Amino acid sequence: MKDLEADQATVAVMSEHLSAMQSAHKADPVPSAEVRIDRLRRLERALLGAKDELIAAMQADFCHRSAFEADLADITMTLGEIRENRKSLKRWMKPRRVGVPKHFLPARGRVLPQPKGVAGIIAPWNYPVHLAIGPLAAALAAGNRAMMKPSELSPRTSDRMARMIAEAFDPLEVTVVTGGPDVAVAFSALPFDHLMFTGSTKVGRMVAEAAARNLTPVTLELGGKSPTIVGESADLAYSSQRIALGKTANGGQTCVAPDYVLVPRALMADFAEMLAGAMRKLYPAESAGRDYTGLISERHFARLQSMLAEAEDAGTQIIRLDDLAIDPARRQFAPALILDPDPGLTVMQEEIFGPLLPIVPYDSRAEAMAYVAARPAPLALYIFTDSREERDAWMEKSLSGGAGVNETCFHAAALPFGGVGESGMGAYRGQRGFDTFSHLKSVFYQPKRNGAFLFDPPITDFKRRIARMLQRIV
Numbered sequence: 086m087k088d089l090e091a092d093q094a095t096v097a098v099m100s101e102h103l104s105a106m107q108s109a110h111k112a113d114p115v116p117s118a119e120v121r122i123d124r125l126r127r128l129e130r131a132l133l134g135a136k137d138e139l140i141a142a143m144q145a146d147f148c149h150r151s152a153f154e155a156d157l158a159d160i161t162m163t164l165g166e167i168r169e170n171r172k173s174l175k176r177w178m179k180p181r182r183v184g185v186p187k188h189f190l191p192a193r194g195r196v197l198p199q200p201k202g203v204a205g206i207i208a209p210w211n212y213p214v215h216l217a218i219g220p221l222a223a224a225l226a227a228g229n230r231a232m233m234k235p236s237e238l239s240p241r242t243s244d245r246m247a248r249m250i251a252e253a254f255d256p257l258e259v260t261v262v263t264g265g266p267d268v269a270v271a272f273s274a275l276p277f278d279h280l281m282f283t284g285s286t287k288v289g290r291m292v293a294e295a296a297a298r299n300l301t302p303v304t305l306e307l308g309g310k311s312p313t314i315v316g317e318s319a320d321l322a323y324s325s326q327r328i329a330l331g332k333t334a335n336g337g338q339t340c341v342a343p344d345y346v347l348v349p350r351a352l353m354a355d356f357a358e359m360l361a362g363a364m365r366k367l368y369p370a371e372s373a374g375r376d377y378t379g380l381i382s383e384r385h386f387a388r389l390q391s392m393l394a395e396a397e398d399a400g401t402q403i404i405r406l407d408d409l410a411i412d413p414a415r416r417q418f419a420p421a422l423i424l425d426p427d428p429g430l431t432v433m434q435e436e437i438f439g440p441l442l443p444i445v446p447y448d449s450r451a452e453a454m455a456y457v458a459a460r461p462a463p464l465a466l467y468i469f470t471d472s473r474e475e476r477d478a479w480m481e482k483s484l485s486g487g488a489g490v491n492e493t494c495f496h497a498a499a500l501p502f503g504g505v506g507e508s509g510m511g512a513y514r515g516q517r518g519f520d521t522f523s524h525l526k527s528v529f530y531q532p533k534r535n536g537a538f539l540f541d542p543p544i545t546d547f548k549r550r551i552a553r554m555l556q557r558i559v
């Protein structure tokens with residue numbers, strides 16, 4: 086634990102800065118829509134201005150990252166979120182009507198969204214811009230100030246983001262803190278008014294513990310093993326194409342990537358072959374080196390190698406796509422399909438977070454459902470099927486953070502997004518993000534002409550009769 090202690094000076098600077106930000110917030114606790122829109126405009130302009138350098142930084146951090154992927158996933162998607170927040174925040178800020186139970190009539194109820202104060206945001210490296218700036222946009226739309234800690238594993242991107250934010254914002258509005266796990270530990274111990282953490286389940290637990298000491302509310306966007314089910318009536322050609330993309334995008338380093346596939350036993354061999362074919366089609370010789378993203382570090386590369394070696398040593402059937410024209414020297418890791426693996430293998434125990442894909446056969450839908458239900462609630466679950474009945478059965482009976490029907494990953498960018506159980510708590514994107522970073526204050530409006538006096542002491546027989554009557558009608 087000693088090496089996870091940031092030096093005292095760093096801790097003091099962060100903590101003093103947070104106090105200063107909280108004082109600035111208290112001086113203007115409910116910034117107008119115009120102030121929030123201006124902050125989001127500045128964020129948008131800053132992102133557009135730094136776009137090329139951010140893409141270059143991401144390419145360097147990953148050793149090789151597809152520029153197209155970085156532009157689409159980290160710049161375009163993030164811009165979309167900033168703009169949606171900017172355009173919708175006036176509507177989201179409005180008081181929301183809520184009904185009161187009839188026995189409280191003629192009172193009225195409203196919910197008033199209010200900024201919480203200063204939000205802390207801890208971000209991972211895999212989509213280093215999107216997963217840092219997306220939550221920031223939501224926090225600003227909700228009228229907060231924010232302090233952000235991006236990942237040390239994508240250091241060039243984190244530094245470029247820090248500079249971008251420092252150029253666009255007063256440090257009392259938004260600040261970026263960079264540093265390693267020692268700084269992250271100290272950061273998560275700060276008394277923020279809300280803390281959003283995106284990262285692994287293991288670190289998420291520590292963050293929740295640290296936040297609990299301050300009673301800081303947390304949103305935990307975590308990971309896990311997201312199952313993908315090839316249904317009994319799935320279109321194998323279509324399914325394999327979509328699953329191939331979901332698994333290999335960003336070199337497999339996507340929190341909602343299919344972690345393993347459940348396939349009807351009779352279809353397993355055909356499906357595996359089609360999946361390998363679909364991956365080869367995505368990465369033909371002339372463009373694979375360009376379009377296929379590398380792993381974030383040598384450590385991550387070695388981890389996947391050892392998972393694969395363990396499966397091989399156990400005699401598991403493996404289809405390796407070693408023939409792809411990619412370059413291990415740029416940490417591009419060849420995809421591999423692992424057929425019918427032993428449940429004890431590391432690849433079936435840990436979140437894979439890379440382009441290895443176990444294919445697990447099942448004999449009945451009930452067995453497949455029991456398999457998923459016996460494991461921690463995943464961040465995502467995908468069902469590929471042409472049967473409405475099969476689709477609805479999976480959607481109604483399985484518990485996961487989010488889900489996709491005949492598609493992987495897209496829900497995480499298009500819809501309110503969050504986990505459940507070990508894959509996280511809370512959600513963001515769109516109004517869910519605004520609400521996450523707001524305190525939704527209930528306000529009870531009592532008209533002066535009301536019946537409340539009927540229950541005030543002194544209690545008479547008449548009042549007792551009214552109270553008894555009330556018990557029948559509530």
Ligand code: NAD
Pocket residue numbers: 207208209210211212216234235236237238264265266269270273283284285286288289291292305306307308309339340341436438464504509
């Ligand atoms: P990680 O948990 O190792 O690190 C995430 C962040 O936490 C980094 O900024 C790091 O500096 C910080 N950190 C490290 N140790 C800490 C500590 N003890 N206390 C506080 N903060 C600490 O995760 P990662 O490797 O960056 O990302 C991969 C994981 O994140 C995967 O499990 C993946 O599924 C998950 N993920 C989830 C989502 C989501 O939206 N749910 C998105 C992306 C990644």
